[in-house]
Amino acid sequence: MATVDSTDDFKFTGLGGCNEVGRSCHIIEYKNKVIMLDAGVHPGLSGLNSLPFYDEYDLSKVDLLLVSHFHLDHAASLPYVMQHTNFRGRVFMTHATKAIYRWLLTDFVRVTSLSSNTSNDPNSGGTSANLYTDEDLMKSFDRIETVDFHSTMELDGIRFTAYHAGHVLGACLYLIEIGGLKALFTGDYSREENRHLPVAEVPSVKPDILITESTFGTATHEPRMEKENRMTRIIHSTLSKGGRVLMPVFALGTAQELLLILEEYWSQNKDLQNIDVYFASSLARKCLAVYQTYTNIMNDKIRSMASSSSYDRKNPFTFKYIKTLKSLDRFQDFGPSVVIASPGMLQSGFSRQLLEKWAPDPKNTVLMTGYSVEGTMAKDLLIEPPTIPSVNNPEMTITRRLSIEEISFAAHVDFQQNAEFIGEVNAPRIILVHGDSIPMGRLKSALLSKYANRKGTDQEVKVFNPRNGDELKIAIKGLKVAKVLGA
Amino acid sequence: MSSTIFYKFFHQKSQSTIHFDGTGINVFDLKHEIIKQNQLGEGNDFDLKLFHSEQPDIEYDQDQDVIPRSSFVYARRAPANPRAGKFGNASRYVSGRPRINRKAINASNSQ
Numbered sequence: 001m002a003t004v005d006s007t008d009d010f011k012f013t014g015l016g017g018c019n020e021v022g023r024s025c026h027i028i029e030y031k032n033k034v035i036m037l038d039a040g041v042h043p044g045l046s047g048l049n050s051l052p053f054y055d056e057y058d059l060s061k062v063d064l065l066l067v068s069h070f071h072l073d074h075a076a077s078l079p080y081v082m083q084h085t086n087f088r089g090r091v092f093m094t095h096a097t098k099a100i101y102r103w104l105l106t107d108f109v110r111v112t113s114l115s116s117n118t119s120n121d122p123n124s125g126g127t128s129a130n131l132y133t134d135e136d137l138m139k140s141f142d143r144i145e146t147v148d149f150h151s152t153m154e155l156d157g158i159r160f161t162a163y164h165a166g167h168v169l170g171a172c173l174y175l176i177e178i179g180g181l182k183a184l185f186t187g188d189y190s191r192e193e194n195r196h197l198p199v200a201e202v203p204s205v206k207p208d209i210l211i212t213e214s215t216f217g218t219a220t221h222e223p224r225m226e227k228e229n230r231m232t233r234i235i236h237s238t239l240s241k242g243g244r245v246l247m248p249v250f251a252l253g254t255a256q257e258l259l260l261i262l263e264e265y266w267s268q269n270k271d272l273q274n275i276d277v278y279f280a281s282s283l284a285r286k287c288l289a290v291y292q293t294y295t296n297i298m299n300d301k302i303r304s305m306a307s308s309s310s311y312d313r314k315n316p317f318t319f320k321y322i323k324t325l326k327s328l329d330r331f332q333d334f335g336p337s338v339v340i341a342s343p344g345m346l347q348s349g350f351s352r353q354l355l356e357k358w359a360p361d362p363k364n365t366v367l368m369t370g371y372s373v374e375g376t377m378a379k380d381l382l383i384e385p386p387t388i389p390s391v392n393n394p395e396m397t398i399t400r401r402l403s404i405e406e407i408s409f410a411a412h413v414d415f416q417q418n419a420e421f422i423g424e425v426n427a428p429r430i431i432l433v434h435g436d437s438i439p440m441g442r443l444k445s446a447l448l449s450k451y452a453n454r455k456g457t458d459q460e461v462k463v464f465n466p467r468n469g470d471e472l473k474i475a476i477k478g479l480k481v482a483k484v485l486g487a
Numbered sequence: 488m489s490s491t492i493f494y495k496f497f498h499q500k501s502q503s504t505i506h507f508d509g510t511g512i513n514v515f516d517l518k519h520e521i522i523k524q525n526q527l528g529e530g531n532d533f534d535l536k537l538f539h540s541e542q543p544d545i546e547y548d549q550d551q552d553v554i555p556r557s558s559f560v561y562a563r564r565a566p567a568n569p570r571a572g573k574f575g576n577a578s579r580y581v582s583g584r585p586r587i588n589r590k591a592i593n594a595s596n597s598q
């Protein structure tokens with residue numbers, strides 16, 4: 001016995017999010033068990049084209065789908081997978097992820113059906129750009145199972161455990177065990193504590209394989225306090241000049257951290273207290289209750305604040321200075337103000353309307369705080385174009401004189417944080433995902449040179465950066481598995 | 488009279504229909520119609536391949552081949568192959584002319 005056959009190879013197939021940021025979806029396979037990691041869409045693309053390359057793998061073979069967090073690039077094709085493909089596996093995510101996922105995808109269905117109906121594209125027609133309906137969403141929603149942090153699920157030869165990933169509320173890393181093999185998938189993760197989230201945890205066991213994000217490659221983040229100071233300085237000086245500040249954000253995630261920062265800043269600056277700060281996102285308003293509910297999985301500061309009896313039952317996510325704005329019609333745009341509005345990539349909607357309205361006035365500022373995805377208005381703005389196209393009237397251009405500032409609050413690790421985490425996890429095989437080719441390639445080189453002295457030893461570290469559609473095989477040798485003899 | 492071809496992407500549960508005139512449609516035109524129907528865009532970032540329904544491992548790899556009406560085919564949206572230039576993606580089915588012309592010219596030049 002003990003013959004080694006090809007089923008002892010660990011296989012990784014990248015269906016999306018490989019050498020790109022967007023439509024994350026990876027298949028891992030070992031000893032005939034198949035696990036799918038995430039099912040996202042590409043925010044810079046629409047319709048079927050925004051999906052991972054689902055034709056590249058027989059989805060009926062998937063036993064289990066683990067969703068790392070609620071962001072669209074990780075979760076938004078899930079209803080499609082569950083309702084319109086031959087996928088038959090079980091699906092898991094954390095409780096908080098599921099709670100937000102529901103609102104987020106309801107909004108996604110609304111936004112995508114809106115943009116496909118009002119499209120001026122002469123090539124449209126035929127099927128709409130909608131991937132699924134509300135009904136698909138609700139039918140599949142009930143079949144999504146939830147997992148608690150730190151409790152190990154065991155099903156049919158696969159064990160998995162969710163650990164805190166930081167990043168956004170509910171985000172987790174998954175440690176997966178199949179037949180003695182351990183793989184850790186980071187999803188998106190952060191290692192710097194902010195106002196509400198804990199940092200990503202390093203599991204106590206050493207995995208054989210690490211699948212990690214590489215969004216920022218070898219870049220270095222500005223220290224958090226400097227970033228916050230720079231942001232509040234820009235906002236303060238724009239307002240003092242009589243200007244308006246637009247902060248395009250993705251409605252959930254970093255936005256809640258920004259609200260906490262601004263609430264604090266306003267409470268400390270009396271001269272600002274007569275200037276309005278609006279958060280224009282009906283989606284975020286709906287999800288506020290989820291944030292208020294799940295303070296127990298946030299960091300120690302929030303947990304003690306929320307549980308403290310002396311706190312007068314005030315929830316950290318109940319704001320005094322930040323007002324919600326239901327629609328642009330209700331917005332009296334008379335003087336200086338700050339508007340935090342979605343979508344973060346400025347493709348359409350509230351943030352785009354305000355951008356077009358405020359673009360000609362040099363007193364105004366647009367402040368970009370997220371990761372700007374290739375192919376979106378947000379990315380195009382960063383080169384400071386003299387004009388921008390009008391979204392409702394493609395023939396028209398709008399003069400752009402407002403100033404453009406970028407301060408990244410994207411809750412992803414930078415090089416030092418990623419390398420440190422990778423070092424602590426200490427897996428001999430590393431697969432890089434979730435990064436554009438160039439930063440990812442730089443990260444690979446940096447890791448290889450960091451571990452160059454282990455080359456040729458049994459401590460050797462191998463780093464892979466597969467492309468979408470690639471199947472990567474990693475030979476697994478010498479796993480100590482307790483086997484029942486004679487079975 | 489309108490003719491039909493049925494197709495579905497490998498991963499999909501349900502099939503779709505393309506309408507056209509004539510007794511058959513060539514592979515180039517069918518790919519063009521499928522891209523249009525699904526609003527797949529400019530075709531630069533993916534390649535579209537079609538396969539026989541009875542033998543899904545056999546590809547319709549000649550753009551000029553004609554698929555008879557009422558046939559069923561499988562479609563596969565694959566990542567573009569950047570090394571193969573514009574023959575590694577589907578952009579030619581969106582904007583370009585059938586590959587057959589170019590091929591025929593090349594063939595006659597080389598003789």
Ligand SMILES: [Zn+2]
Pocket residue numbers: 069071074167188
């Ligand atoms: Zn994310």
Ligand SMILES: [Zn+2]
Pocket residue numbers: 022071073074188434
């Ligand atoms: Zn992501």
